Amino acid sequence: MKKLNDWINRGLPDLCDQMSETLGGACNLCSKDGRVNMSTRKSAYEALDSLLEVLFPGCYAREQFDTCDVSLFVGNHMRHAAAILGKLLEFAFRHRCDIGLCDGGCDCETMAADTVIHLLEQLPDIHAVLMTDVRAAYQGDPAAVSVNEIVLSYPGIEAVATHRIAHELYLHGVPLIPRIMSERAHHRTGIDIHPGASIGKGFFIDHGTGVVIGETCRIGENVKLYQGVTLGALSFARDESGNPVKGVKRHPDIEDSVTIYAGATILGGDTVIGHHSIIGGNVWLTHSVPPYSKVFLNPPKHCVVNWDPNGNGGKGE
Amino acid sequence: MKKLNDWINRGLPDLCDQMSETLGGACNLCSKDGRVNMSTRKSAYEALDSLLEVLFPGCYAREQFDTCDVSLFVGNHMRHAAAILGKLLEFAFRHRCDIGLCDGGCDCETMAADTVIHLLEQLPDIHAVLMTDVRAAYQGDPAAVSVNEIVLSYPGIEAVATHRIAHELYLHGVPLIPRIMSERAHHRTGIDIHPGASIGKGFFIDHGTGVVIGETCRIGENVKLYQGVTLGALSFARDESGNPVKGVKRHPDIEDSVTIYAGATILGGDTVIGHHSIIGGNVWLTHSVPPYSKVFLNPPKHCVVNWDPNGNGGKGE
């Protein structure tokens, strides 16, 4: 490694200068105090894990604990989560000020404190809703043997539990952190729920990989999705400078007791799927359907031919 | 953070009490000894990693080792896996007793010991089958340069290796742990194979994200799947209380030498895909097809229009 070591000593310093200069323009990507980065992400994950431990201590606890005294465990983890979130939300609010996204004069510290307190006060309600989600999973999947199995191993529960926390932060206008949390669930489960989406109780996502639920979706109660379902935008408006107009309703509404099978794509802010409808797999739908609808693909063309399996094993058509 | 700190000291204790009370009903989610939780999950991952090291020491070893003496390495890791799995399976069997899913009187410790011994004794056979899977990957993907590249970087191999271990535990009736292992592979690879599925040798999943293989699937030899393929349930029966009936055959059979392209969905316990068939991408199939079938989607409608690319870049239709 002599050649490389020589270069590291002699060639690299100039390259570093060049790289630093190049980065100059990207220093808008730095927070003023260098605190909004991967270490923020790590803290957000730690806060999220603690909140999940509070919501399902019997399953999400990361260590053995005395189940006779759940209150000690819950108390410790709420304190821990509150302390981390307090600092984290303050960074995040300040960062929004730094990059000029607020109109100035925010009391970032108080906003952070109020939001943390509000979130923690919601935990009993969030827990109650999550228990309806767990029950929906148990009733919706013949392969589920016990409730513990669902909480310990179903990715849909982790994604929805994360969403119900991130959504509270989103409603309080917290920048960055809710998206970091939702992307953590996305990374771990393949389920991408924007923190802005509003989702009723008894929600079950089975398998889940590839599910996308957009920011302005509204989902009713007892809805069931399978893997690969997209609830997305059909198109969006742009302003004069070509940037997309933010904050417009772009994603569909799914009413109560709808089931959507694997790979279906439903798009558009005016699209409403009426209650008790069933949307078949791989359907591509960009308009509303009334309650009690069933929507399917045309059956595929099907042919039986003689072919030589040894001649070409790699045919894709 | 004065406001938040004050609240943590004064407001939080009451909230903790409230939360603990709320959780009361969910203490069915606690194992009696508080041992079936994320720490269980961590142990299951560690056991799985050790078994993978035994199966592919040259690639899955987590540290450098003397390749001249593979037997020392293998011996150490088998002992390590056996010790962890012994405790883990005992917890899991006991937990099933705790929540009333067995008829009582189980000798959980002996069941755990017998299962661990059986699993380890299967490792040479599992290794032999996995080598056929690796060869199938090499022969099925022109991008594969070497066998080592496949074992080191193909998610399909990790998912199938995990499955072949989890399936043995499933066959011995081990609760929780096989699903935790399969969800670990799902989380890491996007490939969701229920531990119940039975899969023949020479099995290759290319790319793999979004693949779902249900509990009662039976897959023959030399089958090849691409990303996004679902082998799932069409519907399922419910008992009087509305819970799904467990244990019924709900997922398809795939016979030998079938290839299924990206995004195809095949559903139903009576569905049989005859040997040497090819199922095209994005097909939605709920009935059987005979051997040597080729099944495709109708070709998509295709239109060429003049449009102004600067006018609206976000059209989704």
Add this chain to the structure above:
Amino acid sequence: MKKLNDWINRGLPDLCDQMSETLGGACNLCSKDGRVNMSTRKSAYEALDSLLEVLFPGCYAREQFDTCDVSLFVGNHMRHAAAILGKLLEFAFRHRCDIGLCDGGCDCETMAADTVIHLLEQLPDIHAVLMTDVRAAYQGDPAAVSVNEIVLSYPGIEAVATHRIAHELYLHGVPLIPRIMSERAHHRTGIDIHPGASIGKGFFIDHGTGVVIGETCRIGENVKLYQGVTLGALSFARDESGNPVKGVKRHPDIEDSVTIYAGATILGGDTVIGHHSIIGGNVWLTHSVPPYSKVFLNPPKHCVVNWDPNGNGGKGE
């Protein structure tokens, strides 16, 4: 655990011998020095993380740092990455010699040094291209609030940043490491881009789970993909021994300013998607289309029926 412990002491040693013997044939999976394994993978991840920190210090830094002196930070991380990569690439080149994939007489150390130096010298250019990708994400997603949010939480950026690094290594013929890097991004984001693919600037993948981009794809500038898009092979030739012929153009070309919606599958080395085309969701396309094309699925069959939602909640058809 007496039974298990006894077996570990008495039964396991014989099984270890048997397993070691079984593994004999798989010792082709060992590198000569036992260094190409999971510890290699770990080092490749560490090198990749350091390079990402250099490219986006404001977001990807794993610790707080003094943003007034970005050059110190950048210098440290470039040195760190260079040192790790030097060793790693030497292992990888040597391993290729060991398994007989090169024609012998390589100076693996010099090849490693040259490649590392080249990669680091490319970083300013890679950074410039990545900034066009970040801008494309901002302009392509109404849900994006700030550039920092995109770099911190969009999986598409992580996948594309990883790809632009891995692609440089691929162009220099580095074995194993580029695929390990691309699979790391695949594992974290569900986006599977083969290091061989060539991708123009202003590239945006939204959501991303299930995206597959094959080795010989060529993608122009300002292309936008949604989740579940496959740019894959239609079929491939085999040599006399039944192994696929490597190195042939098998994947499509996507020209400038094309948008491809969720779940579309485009296959074949002769397939060219003309510039400014729009490919609708779930389309399956195996032939070329001219510029300014719009390609869609036939609208799905749609029926509204009366059915009893309480009678069977699990209907999949």
